[in-house]
Amino acid sequence: MKRETLVWTVLFVAGGLFLVQRAAFTERGMGKVYVIDERVNPKVEEDKRVHFVESRPDPGNERVMVSYPRTVGLWLAAFFTLAIFSFLYRDNVFFKIAESVMVGVSAGWAMASPGFWDTLVPKLAAKLAPDTIREWALPRMEPAEPSLVYLVPLALGIMLLWRLAPRGGWIARWPLAFIVGTFAGIKLTNYLDADFVNQIRSTIIPLVVFAQSGQLDFWGSLRNVGLVFGVLACLTYFFFSLEHRGIAGRVARIGVWYLMITFGASFAFTVMGRVALLASRISFLFDDWLWLIDPSGKRS
Amino acid sequence: MLRVLQNLDRRWIFLAMLLAVTVPVVAQKAIPEKPTRLVQDAFNVIENLPDGSNVLISLDYEPSTEGELAPMTKALTRHCGLKHHKMFFMTLWPGGIPLIEKNIATILEGELADLKLAYGTDYLNLGFNAGREVAVIVMGTDFKKMFPADNDKVPLDDPTLPMAHDVENLQDMALIIDVSAGYPGMKEWIQYGASPHHIKMVVASTAVQAPQAFPYYPNQLTGILAAIKGAAEYEAALAVTYPRYRDPKYQEAIRRMAPQLWAHLLVIGLIVLGNGVYLAERRRGARP
Numbered sequence: 001m002k003r004e005t006l007v008w009t010v011l012f013v014a015g016g017l018f019l020v021q022r023a024a025f026t027e028r029g030m031g032k033v034y035v036i037d038e039r040v041n042p043k044v045e046e047d048k049r050v051h052f053v054e055s056r057p058d059p060g061n062e063r064v065m066v067s068y069p070r071t072v073g074l075w076l077a078a079f080f081t082l083a084i085f086s087f088l089y090r091d092n093v094f095f096k097i098a099e100s101v102m103v104g105v106s107a108g109w110a111m112a113s114p115g116f117w118d119t120l121v122p123k124l125a126a127k128l129a130p131d132t133i134r135e136w137a138l139p140r141m142e143p144a145e146p147s148l149v150y151l152v153p154l155a156l157g158i159m160l161l162w163r164l165a166p167r168g169g170w171i172a173r174w175p176l177a178f179i180v181g182t183f184a185g186i187k188l189t190n191y192l193d194a195d196f197v198n199q200i201r202s203t204i205i206p207l208v209v210f211a212q213s214g215q216l217d218f219w220g221s222l223r224n225v226g227l228v229f230g231v232l233a234c235l236t237y238f239f240f241s242l243e244h245r246g247i248a249g250r251v252a253r254i255g256v257w258y259l260m261i262t263f264g265a266s267f268a269f270t271v272m273g274r275v276a277l278l279a280s281r282i283s284f285l286f287d288d289w290l291w292l293i294d295p296s297g298k299r300s
Numbered sequence: 301m302l303r304v305l306q307n308l309d310r311r312w313i314f315l316a317m318l319l320a321v322t323v324p325v326v327a328q329k330a331i332p333e334k335p336t337r338l339v340q341d342a343f344n345v346i347e348n349l350p351d352g353s354n355v356l357i358s359l360d361y362e363p364s365t366e367g368e369l370a371p372m373t374k375a376l377t378r379h380c381g382l383k384h385h386k387m388f389f390m391t392l393w394p395g396g397i398p399l400i401e402k403n404i405a406t407i408l409e410g411e412l413a414d415l416k417l418a419y420g421t422d423y424l425n426l427g428f429n430a431g432r433e434v435a436v437i438v439m440g441t442d443f444k445k446m447f448p449a450d451n452d453k454v455p456l457d458d459p460t461l462p463m464a465h466d467v468e469n470l471q472d473m474a475l476i477i478d479v480s481a482g483y484p485g486m487k488e489w490i491q492y493g494a495s496p497h498h499i500k501m502v503v504a505s506t507a508v509q510a511p512q513a514f515p516y517y518p519n520q521l522t523g524i525l526a527a528i529k530g531a532a533e534y535e536a537a538l539a540v541t542y543p544r545y546r547d548p549k550y551q552e553a554i555r556r557m558a559p560q561l562w563a564h565l566l567v568i569g570l571i572v573l574g575n576g577v578y579l580a581e582r583r584r585g586a587r588p
């Protein structure tokens with residue numbers, strides 16, 4: 001056996017023994033999800049339906065019980081988290097399994113839930129054949145007359161899928177042209193208002209700021225001057241009709257510094273985001289799975 | 301030493317990062333937070349709205365960013381619940397539906413159960429709607445055309461959902477809160493919802509997206525919760541006004557700031573070290 005394989009085997013066996021020992025032989029245990037039954041509609045006496053919500057462990061309450069489906073889900077979540085982390089060491093079969101499951105589940109779910117049940121059924125089929133859809137899928141849907149105008153999006157949708165056919169792929173260009181045209185129109189007007197006119201308005205600010213007491217607000221003034229000068233400097237850098245020499249060159253140079261500081265801030269924010277996600281997964285492993293910590297009092 | 305650093309296996313850096321994050325998570329030491337102006341403005345706008353105002357809360361994210369955005373969602377929902385605002389939850393992301401349900405179950409039906417907030421009267425789950433920015437545009441003119449029913453397909457005109465009866469369009473909302481992880485999200489709500497209809501808006505965004513939000517403040521955005529730091533500051537603001545939230549068990553984002561501190565120190569140290577190694581190599585003539 002290679003040394004590396006031996007090290008990994010020892011680590012896996014030790015980890016497994018630790019989990020078994022914690023789960024089976026300690027008083028607190030680990031990795032279980034408790035639920036309690038609650039009436040769906042407590043106001044209506046005849047409605048006896050119940051649903052299960054997560055609860056803290058409570059040996060004195062008979063209604064609190066271990067939910068095995070949710071417990072399996074918890075362990076799967078822990079396994080997949082560790083499997084994805086294992087890629088940091090190197091590519092391996094556990095990472096491949098986790099990656100494949102993630103891709104497969106996401107694609108299947110996107111097609112079935114948002115694609116079919118949230119879009120095609122209520123937004124197209126329900127408009128064309130409301131009675132049939134109400135009977136088959138949406139019993140609470142209000143009665144309505146069929147709206148034949150929805151034949152147009154149906155036809156456009158079929159045309160869009162035509163590109164998958166061996167011949168006549170050009171037919172898909174018509175609905176694509178419709179999508180591009182409408183989106184360009186929608187985007188243009190609102191973008192001009194929110195991101196152009198309003199952004200220019202935001203830079204029309206007093207360069208000398210006075211506090212309510214009438215005194216000069218030095219830091220407020222400095223902030224406004226920095227903002228206006230920064231906008232002008234960055235615009236100068238992107239103004240290529242003028243050679244970047246002399247005063248224009250120096251201002252453009254300052255514009256580059258502004259841009260660099262902005263990119264640095266973006267990078268720092270990205271680091272913060274990634275660390276937040278890592279901390280969240282670590283917290284999940286130690287809190288929800290291993291029960292080594294309980295910062296939000298879920299079990300106490 | 302220089303040779304060791306030059307040939308350092310990157311997995312040691314991964315291990316160092318793992319320790320920098322894990323140790324503070326297990327130690328559970330919190331770092332005090334103070335709200336900055338961006339967050340305080342977001343807090344003030346919710347606090348100063350008359351009790352029972354209509355607030356649209358769009359949770360435009362999926363489980364991939366839940367670790368970063370869930371603390372913000374919880375803090376904002378807590379605040380709206382405490383103020384008895386009427387909360388209209390929705391999402392432009394299909395994966396957002398279970399997150400809305402989880403948020404309602406945890407905060408409104410769990411933590412704030414003593415307030416006896418009722419579904420249909422105090423909060424509503426509108427669920428997901430396909431259409432991205434088009435959905436926002438349509439809601440601007442005809443809310444019920446985009447959302448004729450709630451997530452359980454109960455029509456909004458149903459007697460059990462009185463809070464939705466008088467809502468005709470987005471302008472009936474006193475405030476839009478968007479918890480955003482990307483497209484569609486913050487920008488679309490500003491461009492097609494808040495800005496054209498002059499509605500107050502607060503954004504809670506991922507760290508990656510936060511720099512894109514700053515240019516809109518303060519004219520088009522009333523407040524911004526930028527990344528987990530924004531969530532921690534919001535929890536601090538909440539604790540100042542509402543004593544029950546001084547309990548550390550409600551301060552999830554504040555707890556996450558200790559791992560942030562140590563991870564950032566590590567990153568800064570590695571950047572300095574990397575540049576030091578580079579300069580040392582250059583001095584020895586190994587690099588141009």
